[in-house]
Amino acid sequence: xxxxxxxxxxxNYSHTIGICVMDGRGFMFPVDTAIGKNGRLHTVSRxxxxxxxxxxxxxxxxxxxxxxxxxxxxxxxxxFRWPTGMASDKYGNIYVSDELNHRINIFSEEGKPIxxxxxxxxxxxxxxxxxxxAFDSDDNIFVADHLNNRIxxxxxxxxxxxxxxxxxxxxxNMPWGLFISADEFIYVADWGNDRIAKYDTNGKLIRCFGNRxxxxxxxxxxxxxxxxxxxxxxxxxxxxxxxxxxDKNGNFIxxxxxxxxxxxxxxxxxxxxxxxxxPRSRSNxxxxxxxxxxxxxxxxxxxxxxxxxxxxxxxxxxxxxYITESNRHxxxxxxxxx
Amino acid sequence: xxxxNSDIKLIAHLLRRAGFGATKDELDKYNSIGYENVVDxxxxxNNSQRINDALVRRYFPDQSVTHDQVGGGxxxxxxxxxxxxPLREKIALFWHNVFATGYSKVTNGKPLSDQLRMFRDxxxxxxxxxxxKLSKDPAMIIWLDNIDNHNGAINENYGRELLELFSMGVGxxxxxxxxxxxRAFTGWSIANSDYIKELAVRNSIMPYGKLAWRYxxxxxxxxxxxxxxxxxxxxxxxxxxxxxxxxxxATARFISRHLYHFFVxxxxxxxxxxxxxxxxxxAIDILEKAYFDSGYDIGEMIRVLFNSEFFKSERCHYKKIxxxxxxxxxxxxxxxxxxxxxxxxxEYNSQIGFMGQTLxxxxxxxxxxxxxxxxxxxxxxxxxxxxxxxxxxxxxxxIKKIIENIIKNEGNSISAQICVDxxxxxxxxxxxxxxxxxxxxxxAQNNGISDINxxxxxxxxxxxxxxxxxxxxxxxxxxxx
Numbered sequence: 001x002x003x004x005x006x007x008x009x010x011x012n013y014s015h016t017i018g019i020c021v022m023d024g025r026g027f028m029f030p031v032d033t034a035i036g037k038n039g040r041l042h043t044v045s046r047x048x049x050x051x052x053x054x055x056x057x058x059x060x061x062x063x064x065x066x067x068x069x070x071x072x073x074x075x076x077x078x079x080f081r082w083p084t085g086m087a088s089d090k091y092g093n094i095y096v097s098d099e100l101n102h103r104i105n106i107f108s109e110e111g112k113p114i115x116x117x118x119x120x121x122x123x124x125x126x127x128x129x130x131x132x133x134a135f136d137s138d139d140n141i142f143v144a145d146h147l148n149n150r151i152x153x154x155x156x157x158x159x160x161x162x163x164x165x166x167x168x169x170x171x172x173n174m175p176w177g178l179f180i181s182a183d184e185f186i187y188v189a190d191w192g193n194d195r196i197a198k199y200d201t202n203g204k205l206i207r208c209f210g211n212r213x214x215x216x217x218x219x220x221x222x223x224x225x226x227x228x229x230x231x232x233x234x235x236x237x238x239x240x241x242x243x244x245x246x247d248k249n250g251n252f253i254x255x256x257x258x259x260x261x262x263x264x265x266x267x268x269x270x271x272x273x274x275x276x277x278x279p280r281s282r283s284n285x286x287x288x289x290x291x292x293x294x295x296x297x298x299x300x301x302x303x304x305x306x307x308x309x310x311x312x313x314x315x316x317x318x319x320x321x322y323i324t325e326s327n328r329h330x331x332x333x334x335x336x337x338x
Numbered sequence: 339x340x341x342x343n344s345d346i347k348l349i350a351h352l353l354r355r356a357g358f359g360a361t362k363d364e365l366d367k368y369n370s371i372g373y374e375n376v377v378d379x380x381x382x383x384n385n386s387q388r389i390n391d392a393l394v395r396r397y398f399p400d401q402s403v404t405h406d407q408v409g410g411g412x413x414x415x416x417x418x419x420x421x422x423x424p425l426r427e428k429i430a431l432f433w434h435n436v437f438a439t440g441y442s443k444v445t446n447g448k449p450l451s452d453q454l455r456m457f458r459d460x461x462x463x464x465x466x467x468x469x470x471k472l473s474k475d476p477a478m479i480i481w482l483d484n485i486d487n488h489n490g491a492i493n494e495n496y497g498r499e500l501l502e503l504f505s506m507g508v509g510x511x512x513x514x515x516x517x518x519x520x521r522a523f524t525g526w527s528i529a530n531s532d533y534i535k536e537l538a539v540r541n542s543i544m545p546y547g548k549l550a551w552r553y554x555x556x557x558x559x560x561x562x563x564x565x566x567x568x569x570x571x572x573x574x575x576x577x578x579x580x581x582x583x584x585x586x587x588a589t590a591r592f593i594s595r596h597l598y599h600f601f602v603x604x605x606x607x608x609x610x611x612x613x614x615x616x617x618x619x620x621a622i623d624i625l626e627k628a629y630f631d632s633g634y635d636i637g638e639m640i641r642v643l644f645n646s647e648f649f650k651s652e653r654c655h656y657k658k659i660x661x662x663x664x665x666x667x668x669x670x671x672x673x674x675x676x677x678x679x680x681x682x683x684x685e686y687n688s689q690i691g692f693m694g695q696t697l698x699x700x701x702x703x704x705x706x707x708x709x710x711x712x713x714x715x716x717x718x719x720x721x722x723x724x725x726x727x728x729x730x731x732x733x734x735x736x737i738k739k740i741i742e743n744i745i746k747n748e749g750n751s752i753s754a755q756i757c758v759d760x761x762x763x764x765x766x767x768x769x770x771x772x773x774x775x776x777x778x779x780x781x782a783q784n785n786g787i788s789d790i791n792x793x794x795x796x797x798x799x800x801x802x803x804x805x806x807x808x809x810x811x812x813x814x815x816x817x818x819x
Binding site for chain 2: 018019020021022029031046047048049050051082099100176191221223238239260262263265266269270273275276279280282283284285287291297298301302304308309311326327328329330
């Protein structure tokens with residue numbers, strides 16, 4: 001693999017959005033973000049058992065303006081138990097996969113529940129742990145059916161179209177995030193195989209990128225993938241707690257460990273909580289990473305600015321990159337350097 | 339009774355104490371290598387390949403972070419159910435009770451889970467090494483206020499409990515020794531101590547969730563002056579204090595009693611030890627000798643213990659009441675419900691709490707009082723209901739397999755007595771009193787298992803056997819170890 005040397009950083013850190021709170025404005029173990037109409041962002045919090053009341057989708061924008069929450073725990077319309085993947089159709093409706101209810105939920109752009117679909121099972125058209133989701137240009141939805149080790153394609157109303165990835169050689173292993181590129185290729189974060197798989201629209205495997213490891217161009221359990229209009233591939237390398245960028249041929253471009261600063265919501269919290277803000281200001285939240293035995297999970301547990309549990313990467317039309325971090329309850333935003 | 343059966347019963351006893359029980363299939367495998375080799379394998383092996391940490395983190399971000407005692411406890415239970423090295427989890431459970439540290443004050447799951455990992459990794463090593471790890475453990479530093487133990491302004495909480503509850507026991511040191519011990523541990527703190535302490539007190543999750551904690555030695559806050567401790571004089575730091583502690587016969591006796599109490603037979607609660615002699619002084623003498631002969635090596639003490647006659651003796655079989663974690667661990671390993679992390683583990687962890695043992699949150703620094711204190715009206719109902727529901731649930735793969743094993747070699751029919759024998763054998767070579775045995779046979783006779791054709795009416799036979807298994811879950815011999 002060729003490494004392309006870049007003189008300047010490919011991405012520039014912009015800012016962070018989010019705060020860890022149990023309800024309302026903020027997140028609790030967020031796992032994915034959808035970019036809706038008019039720059040509206042929707043981030044789903046997975047929360048945890050037994051604190052299931054903290055499950056919700058938070059609406060906000062790039063400037064941290066908050067527009068409310070919707071969704072909640074359960075099995076009825078507008079409810080979910082293990083929300084995982086998010087995507088927006090061309091009308092701005094928000095789709096949310098649910099790994100435990102084995103279904104896809106649909107909400108309006110304002111968060112009003114519309115419907116859900118999905119049957120549990122292993123046959124074609126049935127779902128077993130739907131994880132990442134993405135739309136193609138025809139508004140068909142692709143679902144990473146992770147426990148069936150395949151990708152399934154449906155109309156947005158849930159009519160089965162096709163499936164692939166679970167037959168022949170190089171089958172998928174518990175796929176997580178996926179992305180449909182502008183040139184209509186399907187990129188899959190093949191979580192259990194530690195690689196990115198690229199398919200054409202007929203489900204034919206074109207190639208795979210990477211293998212298990214921590215070197216440049218290698219992955220440990222990648223969770224998310226996105227491709228920009230120039231063909232650059234962005235991967236949340238979840239097990240290595242980093243973002244990696246490859247060019248369209250799979251050549252390594254750059255890796256990022258995270259640069260989070262205090263979010264606007266975090267600043268507001270600190271403004272009202274001197275008892276925490278003052279000792280925080282005297283604290284070293286960036287200790288030397290070498291003391292953690294080369295374990296990225298531990299490094300991220302101790303170094304607050306690092307990605308910790310980067311579960312998805314999304315791109316907007318302005319070239320911004322959004323990395324959702326489940327374990328740090330926030331979204332780090334980056335921009336392409338000029 | 340054949341030798342082979344004796345061996346299996348002994349290995350079953352060992353696995354109940356050193357692990358979380360074993361089914362007949364597992365016992366047959368263990369038996370093929372012999373008792374002493376099983377002991378060695380339990381102590382020397384650390385195989386946990388079936389534990390899928392990546393999948394735990396994918397499904398349960400709160401367990402990835404070990405946000406609180408719920409996620410941390412569920413993860414502990416998951417390990418306990420999946421591990422192929424049950425003694426590693428058992429020793430973590432042992433030290434979790436001796437060096438009891440709780441979420442109620444720590445308010446952060448990760449330092450507690452880190453502490454359990456430390457117990458798992460070092461709980462079978464030498465005591466001086468373990469006490470050193472413990473003294474640098476961030477959860478302990480918050481739990482017993484060593485964060486407030488400063489040069490010139492000591493907080494003696496950790497120094498006191500190190501001597502009273504963690505090593506020597508009351509009556510073997512003076513109040514002055516406690517103060518001198520505390521002085522030696524001044525400066526043993528955690529990084530960002532003011533901020534971490536504030537977050538812990540407020541149980542704050544903001545701005546970005548709970549931070550991990552790490553040990554930090556603050557040299558400027560350490561009292562370098564001369565100290566007199568247990569008759570020794572010098573400019574002691576914590577390391578020297580631990581060395582002196584480990585040299586004490588009282589420490590050998592205290593740790594020996596703890597091991598006996600946990601692995602052999604219930605003793606009175608620790609606060610009564612200064613006033614009550616051990617029930618088996620000879621056994622304690624043997625363990626004390628092993629302590630010094632091995633250079634304070636806990637693993638070697640346990641090797642001696644498991645190979646001793648006092649442990650093997652049938653007099654101590656079924657004389658311990660299983661803790662809720664041991665009981666649930668035994669049951670859920672038997673049902674074999676989990677091959678992957680599941681949301682059900684969190685539910686079962688809650689049920690362990692209902693039985694009186696909330697993992698990662700012991701009631702006080704004394705840990706959980708064991709023995710008959712596990713049994714009170716509410717907890718007994720929870721224990722019996724849990725065992726009966728699980729062992730009678732034919733949807734569980736482990737139960738299904740056990741029933742198939744019982745049926746497959748019996749031809750067309752099975753008598754009530756043989757059915758009871760087979761169930762007890764399959765559940766881990768369980769021996770019962772004559773009284774219990776009679777009740778079980780009567781139950782099996784009344785439920786009509788002997789009238790059913792095992793070949794033609796397998797469904798009904800399965801149901802009847804599962805009912806018997808359900809009753810076995812409630813009998814004292816199953817609830818005990």
